[in-house]
Amino acid sequence: xSGVTQTPKHLITATGQRVTLRCSPRSGDLSVYWYQQxxxxxxxxxxxxxxxxxxxxxxxxxxxxxxxxxDLHSELNLSxxxxxxxxxxxxxxxxxxxxxxxxxxxxxxxxxxVL
Amino acid sequence: xxxxxxSPEALRLQEGESSSLNCSYTVSGLRxxxxxxxxxxxxxxxxxxxxxxxxxxxKERLKATLTKKESFLHITxxxxxxxxxxxxxxxxxxxxxKLIWGLGTSLAVNP
Numbered sequence: 001x002s003g004v005t006q007t008p009k010h011l012i013t014a015t016g017q018r019v020t021l022r023c024s025p026r027s028g029d030l031s032v033y034w035y036q037q038x039x040x041x042x043x044x045x046x047x048x049x050x051x052x053x054x055x056x057x058x059x060x061x062x063x064x065x066x067x068x069x070x071d072l073h074s075e076l077n078l079s080x081x082x083x084x085x086x087x088x089x090x091x092x093x094x095x096x097x098x099x100x101x102x103x104x105x106x107x108x109x110x111x112x113x114v115l
Numbered sequence: 116x117x118x119x120x121x122s123p124e125a126l127r128l129q130e131g132e133s134s135s136l137n138c139s140y141t142v143s144g145l146r147x148x149x150x151x152x153x154x155x156x157x158x159x160x161x162x163x164x165x166x167x168x169x170x171x172x173x174k175e176r177l178k179a180t181l182t183k184k185e186s187f188l189h190i191t192x193x194x195x196x197x198x199x200x201x202x203x204x205x206x207x208x209x210x211x212x213k214l215i216w217g218l219g220t221s222l223a224v225n226p
Contacts, residue, residue, distance in 0.1 A: 002158065042154050042218045043159070043202070064199035103149065104214065107189050 002108035003027065006091050012113045018079040021110045025072055025093030031055070033092040033104055034066055045092070049074055050096065054106040081114045088112075116205050121217035128171040128193055128224050135186040136201055136220045142209025148186050151202040153219070161201055162188075186192050193224045 003026035013019055021096075025032050034046040036096075045058035049068035063081075070075045078085060088109045094102035120139045127135055140148065147166050151159035163172045165181040172179050176197065178189040188201055200221045204214040 002160070004158075043216045045213050045216075050214075057215060066158070088156070092158075103161055103164050105161055106151075106159050106216075111156070 002105040002107065004091060004093050004105055006107040006115060007111060008109050009108065011113050012073055012115065015081055015083060016053065017081050018077065019073060019112065020080065021076040021078070021089055023074045023091030026105055028095065029093035030072065030096045031070070031094045034076050035090040036087050037090060038087040046072055084112050086112055086114045117205070117215045119203055119215050119217035121203050121207055121220050122141060122198060123220060124218070125221045128222070130194055130226050131192045131223055133189070133191045133193070136222070138174070138186040138203030138217055140205045142205050142215065146206045146212070148181055149204045149214065150188055151204070153200045153202055158200035195224045195226050198222055198224045
């Protein structure tokens with residue numbers, strides 16, 4: 001158990017809908033990262049927040065948005081869902097934003113199925 | 116462009132048959148190289164972080180080594196429970212500290 005929690009574990013929805021994925025980082029971690037993993041692709045970095053502020057952006061679609069709240073939990077919002085958005089979505093957390101890259105610890109993921 | 120290539124894509128071993136997985140990288144100013152293990156449908160589980168060439172780390176049957184161009188994950192006398200996908204990632208001086216991930220090596224250990 002990494003200490004990172006994600007809800008829900010599974011999500012089934014229809015095309016065009018909007019969903020929200022939630023992540024709570026490990027106690028004491030200030031950075032949260034979101035990743036997408038499809039069957040035929042590796043881990044794709046979406047976005048990173050550090051202490052409430054956006055720090056880095058990856059291949060995140062405009063239909064997707066995220067935020068980190070004052071209690072450090074984070075939410076990833078996916079809207080106008082398409083079939084291709086079906087994937088595993090992982091959240092990871094690390095201690096902070098130091099000179100040395102901190103290790104990222106991953107949550108169990110949310111499996112999203114868009115029908 | 117920063118890049119990570121893992122080989123082989125898949126590896127099948129007999130229990131007790133030692134082998135090595137390779138992670139080749141091109142990155143400007145390596146800040147760290149990470150190894151993770153991922154079981155199907157689960158989140159990646161952290162194994163090792165290596166920061167500089169020559170560094171080695173060990174954990175049970177696993178040993179990770181780092182050179183200036185690649186890293187090896189050596190598996191000694193593997194057991195069936197070592198079956199998983201092993202992922203390598205690097206972070207460089209540029210790229211705003213984003214991890215660059217390889218596609219992984221899928222390891223199957225037969226009893």
